[in-house]
Amino acid sequence: MAAQTFPLACPAHLAAADADAFVADHLDAATFRRHVRARDRDVLVVEVAGAIVGYSMLVYGRPAAEDVLAAVSEQAGAELSKCYVLPEHHGTPAAVELMSATLQAAGRRGVGAVWLGVNQGNERAQRFYRKHGFARAGVRQFLVGASRESDYVMERTLTGAAG
Incomplete structure (x- = not known):
């Protein structure tokens, strides 16, 4: 599923080889098995008629990257690292x-x-995140294969335990 959905979030100018390299390096089955077992992550799926049609991953903790740390509030305690559904x-x-x-x-x-980080050219995803209460907080650089991409950093404050 990651190999199917990740390229959808990439800008049109990104070389397919760079997207493929990112998938191979970061979204393979062994990596996902580690994510599912990790205590600092939650991996969630959504199913329709018994088939997984989407997934998300939260990574808990403060951001490590300086550009993200400078953009987000002190309350930011998790990154929405992945959020994809089949087209x-x-x-x-x-x-x-x-x-x-x-x-x-x-x-x-x-x-x-x-x-979260969302590519600046991915307007569809940005609209979805705004609809769910995220607002632009800054920018970050994100490496996809050999291509350095510019992302918007968006943040949403949670109200109460239900989010």
């Missing part, structure tokens, strides 16, 4: 359910705010 489920309740469950998971862990 045929864009704009459906599955995407909304996934986001809701993800924010609730962060709230249950006591996180005050969640941040």
Whole structure:
């Protein structure tokens, strides 16, 4: 699923080889097994008719990158590192359910705010995140293969334990 969905979030100018390299280096099955077992992460899935159609991953803790740390609030205690649904489920309740469950998971862990990085050219994703309460907080650089991309850093404050 990661190999299918990650390229959808990439800008049109990104070489397919760079997207493929990122998937091979960061989104392979062994890496996901480690993510699922890690105590500092939550990996969530959304299913439709028994089939997984999307996933998200929260990474708990303060950001390490200086550009992100400078952009987010002191409350930012988790990164929404991944949030993808298959293209045929864009704009459906599955995407909304996934986001809701993800924010609730962060709230249950006591996180005050969640941040994410989204490519500056990915307007569809930016609209989705704004619809779910995220606001632009700054910018960061993000390496995809050999390509250095510019992301917006967005943040959402959580209210209560339910997010």
